[in-house]
Amino acid sequence: MISIWIANLADLAFGDPYGFPHPVRLIGLYISAFEKIARRICKDNKSLKLAGVFLTISTVFLSYMTVWALLRAAYYIGGSLRLFVNAFILYTCLAGRCLAKEASKIAASLKNNDINGSRKLLSYIVGRDTAHMNENDISRAVIETVSENASDGIIAPLFYMFLGGAPLSMAYKAINTMDSMVGYKNEKYEFFGWASARLDDIANFIPSRLTSIFMICGAFVLGLDYKNSHRIVKRDCRNHLSPNSGYPEAAAAGALGIMLGGANLYFGKLVVKPSIGDKLKDIDGEDIKKMISLMYAAWIISLIVFSIFNSYFTGIILI
Numbered sequence: 101m102i103s104i105w106i107a108n109l110a111d112l113a114f115g116d117p118y119g120f121p122h123p124v125r126l127i128g129l130y131i132s133a134f135e136k137i138a139r140r141i142c143k144d145n146k147s148l149k150l151a152g153v154f155l156t157i158s159t160v161f162l163s164y165m166t167v168w169a170l171l172r173a174a175y176y177i178g179g180s181l182r183l184f185v186n187a188f189i190l191y192t193c194l195a196g197r198c199l200a201k202e203a204s205k206i207a208a209s210l211k212n213n214d215i216n217g218s219r220k221l222l223s224y225i226v227g228r229d230t231a232h233m234n235e236n237d238i239s240r241a242v243i244e245t246v247s248e249n250a251s252d253g254i255i256a257p258l259f260y261m262f263l264g265g266a267p268l269s270m271a272y273k274a275i276n277t278m279d280s281m282v283g284y285k286n287e288k289y290e291f292f293g294w295a296s297a298r299l300d301d302i303a304n305f306i307p308s309r310l311t312s313i314f315m316i317c318g319a320f321v322l323g324l325d326y327k328n329s330h331r332i333v334k335r336d337c338r339n340h341l342s343p344n345s346g347y348p349e350a351a352a353a354g355a356l357g358i359m360l361g362g363a364n365l366y367f368g369k370l371v372v373k374p375s376i377g378d379k380l381k382d383i384d385g386e387d388i389k390k391m392i393s394l395m396y397a398a399w400i401i402s403l404i405v406f407s408i409f410n411s412y413f414t415g416i417i418l419i
Contacts, residue, residue, distance in 0.1 A: 101410060103183055104261050107190035108403055115197030123192050123270065127163060127277045131155065135282065138292065149291040156278060156295040163274035167267040189266040193273050195253030196399055199225075200392045203246050207392075210235055210385035229365035239383040243391045244360050247315075247352035248345045250395045252276055255314065255402050256307035262406045275303045285341075301343050308344035311398060312337065314405070315351035318397030324390065329354035332377050339374035346376060353377025355394055356387050 116122060138151035167189055174182040202225050209218040218238050219230040226241050233241070260272045279300035282293035312333045319326035332354030333347060339361065340346030353360045357380035361373040 101407065103187040103190055103266075104258075105403075105407075106187040107194060107261075108258075108399075110187070110191045111194040111197050112399075113197070115201055116192075116195065123189070124273055124277050127159065127274050128281060130162070131159060131278055131281050134158075135292065145291045149294055152282070152292040153295040155282070155292075156275075156299055159274045159278055160271050160299075164267045164271040167270045171266060186266050190261055190269060193257040193261070193266070193269040195249065195257075196395065199246060199249050199253055200395065203242050203388055203392055206238065206242050207385045207388040210238065210388075227366060229368065232365075235385070236383050239385055239388055240358075240360060240362070241364075242388050243352060243356070243358070243383065244349055246388075246391050246395055247348045247360075250315070250398055251304060251308045251311040251344070251348045254395070254399050255311040256304055258399075258402055258406055259307045259310065262410050272303055275300050304344040308347045310402070312347040312351040314398035314402045315348060315355065315394055317401050318394050319351070319355035321397050321401070322390075322393055324355040324394065325357055326355065328357065328378075336374075336376045339376050341373060350376050352391055352394060356383075356390055357381055358383045358387060 134151075134155050138148065138155070142148045142151050170189070171182060171186055174185040202221070206218050206221045209221055215235065215238075218235075219233055222233070222238055222241055223230045226245055228241065230238070230241070256272060256276070257269050261269045264271075275296070278293075278296035281296075282289050283297035283300055284293060285297070316326050316329045316333065318324075319329045329351050333350040336350045336353070337346045340349065349360050353376045357378070359375055359377045359379040361375040363370060363372045365371070
């Protein structure tokens with residue numbers, strides 16, 4: 101519990117400094133190296149799919165066991181070292197402050213009417229083409245990204261921290277990293293990324309739904325439209341290509357009174373997503389700031405709720 105709170109306070113305060121030797125980079129290097137070897141060896145779709153399954157299993161296993169071994173070694177050296185190592189690893193599993201920082205940059209750029217700069221900044225955090233986006237499109241993309249990553253980068257890691265400590269939280273980050281690298285539903289990754297994408301769907305099933313609940317609570321605390329947030333989640337949570345992403349996006353859309361989804365370009369290809377929410381107003385840069393506040397509110401509420409549940413169940417076990 102102490103390590104988890106230290107990790108969260110550290111991420112709230114510092115985020116991920118640029119050039120920081122993040123463990124996710126090591127996971128990414130392993131995935132890239134594995135893919136290069138697999139594509140040289142595998143000559144058909146069936147073998148590519150099998151290689152993808154092995155990539156998924158090995159990446160999760162190595163991530164979990166590496167952290168477990170580090171904590172075990174730190175435990176034998178000294179209790180205080182184990183606390184520090186544990187807190188540091190947990191800190192690297194969170195991405196809240198970094199997400200808020202990048203979104204704030206775009207909001208500031210829009211406020212200064214720097215549309216080209218906003219497009220460039222947006223291209224760093226989304227996979228869609230940004231070259232021809234207007235302010236409404238940019239703001240919508242940022243809000244969709246922040247709401248979705250509030251689950252992937254904050255609530256889900258927190259959920260697995262309390263469920264299984266640093267090893268399980270890092271295993272989740274490995275799953276999430278694989279999905280972001282090879283989990284695309286396109287011709288290149290249809291078979292190789294199949295297992296990674298399916299496991300990511302399973303791993304995010306509960307956290308995504310919890311995120312929507314915490315966002316509704318956060319909307320209440322912030323004075324946003326929490327009733328509409330709850331209504332839109334019930335109505336539009338499945339209006340998404342992903343089985344999970346619609347939940348936090350619907351909560352955000354309802355709280356802000358905006359409509360998400362619609363047409364986007366991905367690598368030159370037009371993709372029309374189902375609409376989420378009602379267009380009660382046009383989206384602008386101010387909505388990005390509200391989304392960031394909603395993300396922070398959901399984060400703090402989730403940390404408190406998880407801590408209470410953890411203390412309660414720990415007490416039952418001790419009794």
